[in-house]
Amino acid sequence: MTPLGLYEPGASPLHRAGAGWKLLGILALAIAAFVLRDPLWLGVLAAVAVLGYPIARIPSRRCLQSARTFGVLVVVVFALQWLLLGLDGAIVVGLRLVTALAAANLYTLTTRIVDVIGSVERGLGPLRRIGLRPERLGLLVGLTVQAVGTLAGIAGEVREAAKARDAGWSATAFAVPFLVRTLRHADELGEALAARGEGER
Amino acid sequence: MPDQRTTLPAAELARTVVFAAFIAVLGLFPGFYLGGSGVPIVVQNIGPLLVGALLGAKRGTASVVLMLAVTAIGLPLLSGGRGGIASFIGPSGGFLIGWIASALVTGLVATRFARPGLPALLLATVAGLVADYVIGIPFLGFYTGDFGAAAVQSLVFLPGDAVKVVLAALIASVVHRALPTVVGRKG
Numbered sequence: 001m002t003p004l005g006l007y008e009p010g011a012s013p014l015h016r017a018g019a020g021w022k023l024l025g026i027l028a029l030a031i032a033a034f035v036l037r038d039p040l041w042l043g044v045l046a047a048v049a050v051l052g053y054p055i056a057r058i059p060s061r062r063c064l065q066s067a068r069t070f071g072v073l074v075v076v077v078f079a080l081q082w083l084l085l086g087l088d089g090a091i092v093v094g095l096r097l098v099t100a101l102a103a104a105n106l107y108t109l110t111t112r113i114v115d116v117i118g119s120v121e122r123g124l125g126p127l128r129r130i131g132l133r134p135e136r137l138g139l140l141v142g143l144t145v146q147a148v149g150t151l152a153g154i155a156g157e158v159r160e161a162a163k164a165r166d167a168g169w170s171a172t173a174f175a176v177p178f179l180v181r182t183l184r185h186a187d188e189l190g191e192a193l194a195a196r197g198e199g200e201r
Numbered sequence: 202m203p204d205q206r207t208t209l210p211a212a213e214l215a216r217t218v219v220f221a222a223f224i225a226v227l228g229l230f231p232g233f234y235l236g237g238s239g240v241p242i243v244v245q246n247i248g249p250l251l252v253g254a255l256l257g258a259k260r261g262t263a264s265v266v267l268m269l270a271v272t273a274i275g276l277p278l279l280s281g282g283r284g285g286i287a288s289f290i291g292p293s294g295g296f297l298i299g300w301i302a303s304a305l306v307t308g309l310v311a312t313r314f315a316r317p318g319l320p321a322l323l324l325a326t327v328a329g330l331v332a333d334y335v336i337g338i339p340f341l342g343f344y345t346g347d348f349g350a351a352a353v354q355s356l357v358f359l360p361g362d363a364v365k366v367v368l369a370a371l372i373a374s375v376v377h378r379a380l381p382t383v384v385g386r387k388g
Contacts, residue, residue, distance in 0.1 A: 026286070077292055084345075084350040085350065089346060097344075100287070100290040101287045101290065107285070108285030108286065113276065120274070140271075141271055143218045144218050144221050144222050145222075147218055147219050148225045151225075151226045152229060175372045179223075179251070179376050180379060183216075183380065186212075186220070187212070188215075193211040194211035
């Protein structure tokens, strides 16, 4: 995992568009794809979504990577629909799928996580009235990413220990020590947060 | 039941964060194939069941919500390095959103028992899996326009999920026995 997540740096118009507006645009595209039933219009929507990739100048390596991840899904769903609902239904579902997945994935590729957090925090601003604090989202995201790194390290150590005891991939020989150490790490993090005054309401 | 206020908010926050990360780390394990069905069985969706069974409904659900939120904003934390909102919009997105219900229901059932043993935890994890299906199958049906076909398609996951339900209950019961005072507080 790179520190940028799935973001692909760039300076295209799609990269520069505001994260919030872009998200609304994708939602509109997805809703249109679900409302329309005409394969011709659905084809146009799918083409719009796919054309976004050259417009955003996504390198072909990342395009291929996305196509592999989602292409398998589209092919499997298409084949199943053809089998169960006939070709016409399969085309409608397939085009919907291509539109929604291509657009949503493009959003992820062209939007920095910091910007997403920023626009979500602004969007959730009204929730402050019911006592939530959206500005803590960034802190939560950062802490979670850090914890993923720590736990991945712990998982590796526990796996080595299980191997040394000849327990191999035995589910309990791995999962139980892993969970116990995960809980211990949570306690340590809790103490560290409390020491910094976090959680005082 | 011990007084809830004995735990600091910071400790609760830390558990939510660390167990969100725990579910993400489960996504690092490669999927395996069961009985040559051709459907990869991923380990990750055991996470919501375990988190619900160990942390209870409130914190378990919070962990799953946080993990899904961090995934949705673009971190590749799902099995196979997937992430972003595309995973939620796709046909199996309902099963992902259903993780929230999974943790909630598992936690609610597990915390009904003062000292959840294996049978109680098994009941809880089965209920949690059903909750996931209750959201995932109609979502898939809405996507494909045929509810019956969606239910039939989902049957391919049943053998793998059955194994995971038993594993989650087994693991949770051992952890509950190892740390009876730490886990499973009502909340």
